[in-house]
Amino acid sequence: MSVVARYSRRLVLGAGVAMAATVALGSAVGGIAFAADAVKLGVSIPAATHGFTGGIVWWANQAKAELEKAHPNLKITVKTASGAPEQANQLQDLVTVTKIDSLVIFPFESAALTQPVMQAKKKNVYVTVVDRGLTDPSAQDAYIAGDNTAFGRIPAEYIAKKYNGKANIVALRGIPTTLDNERWEAFTAVMKQHPGIKILDAKYANWNRDDAFKVTQDFLTRFKEIDVIWAADDDMAFGVLKAIEQAKRTDIKEVFGGAGSKTMVKTIMDGSNPLLHADVSYSPKFIYDAIKMTAEARLKGDKLPATYIIPSSLITKENAKEFYFADSPY
Structure with missing residues (x-):
């Protein structure tokens, strides 16, 4: 085919x-x-x-x-x-x-x-x-x-359910655009229903692996306890993983990307990375x-x-x- x-x-x-x-x-x-x-x-x-x-x-x-x-x-x-x-x-x-x-x-x-x-x-x-x-x-x-609303809503619902409404989160956004705003608004709308989930910070990383690495380095320096990182893009997610590995952080339980790249989907399918469990298609x-x-x-x-x-x-x-x-x- x-x-x-x-x-x-x-x-x-x-x-x-x-x-x-x-x-x-x-x-x-x-x-x-x-x-x-x-x-x-x-x-x-x-x-x-x-x-x-x-x-x-x-x-x-x-x-x-x-x-x-x-x-x-x-x-x-x-x-x-x-x-x-x-x-x-x-x-x-x-x-x-x-x-x-x-x-x-x-x-x-x-x-x-x-x-x-x-x-x-x-x-x-x-x-x-x-x-x-x-x-x-x-x-x-x-x-x-x-569906950019679903792109933000689906990971938020997944995180809230999996972590029983209690988690420390940092987020990486894309480029300032209407679609990024839609995703962010949908994500935070769900999180507002779960006061036990704290969004420690969110920064733009331009849907770029290198920028995501730098933003994550900053997050890891400033926040000593992070449960989940919402990368909102598969390329950014791999930049996040590199920063986590370099910092030797063991507190982070999960990284959630987005878009369903074949590398991400294959990793989830094989279960080959303990921090990658789910993604959203786009x-x-x-x-x-x-x-x-x-x-x-x-x-x-x-x-x-x-x-x-x-x-x-x-x-x-x-x-x-x-x-x-x-x-x-x-």
Whole structure:
């Protein structure tokens, strides 16, 4: 079975959902859909600075190769950026030089990219925003993302239950974005119901292994008793583990990451690390689905539903095999 087929089995945005979404599509003008002679689709995404964005880049290029082969009148241009300023500049080039008519964007940061995306939309570019929402939703036509509320809620419920509502916790957040805010708000909302759980501190570590290592070093220096570290990302979780090992700390009982990377899932499945017991799914394949849905809708002259959310699941040793794909890029 191919990587694409195997991932499609796992996620909601499979063939059945795509068909359902097509039925729900709004027409381009007054109830009548007009097929486009050609579509120039721009894809703007972060560069592969860590494992998850590496998966984003891989899936975006998979979509380009497969969709351009299937649709000769479709041209997809993929741009990767190492930061918000570079992404904003690339976006301007996509609009003015490449002259795209449709855009799928995974914003590097929410606030910094909102105005550039708004400018593209004002020039009649159809905009699908993926994962990291904009601060002004009117800048987009459609929004496709994983369930960030569940991404924060699931580990919080798991920790609260496993530790009987009593634990000292530190947390590592990602990059200041709407999705990180959603995750954090959902996590803390659960914890507020358990006064015996103390969140000692939370800091941004940019979904980066090295940054997570440094942030964890600081936590370990300042706090002498920590039960659980919520890393909120698998790359960050491995940075956390390195810091714990280097500090020779034995008080920490568990590290909870996020996103269901194949390395993390394999570790949980094998039980090979005593600090890793669970994770939450959040596959980078949603960029592939977003590109496919947007391209096929625009080729028909249709629009996507305003919002589409992909559910997340708790991954444990009991069900890890369902989330492990050895040939996946992440």
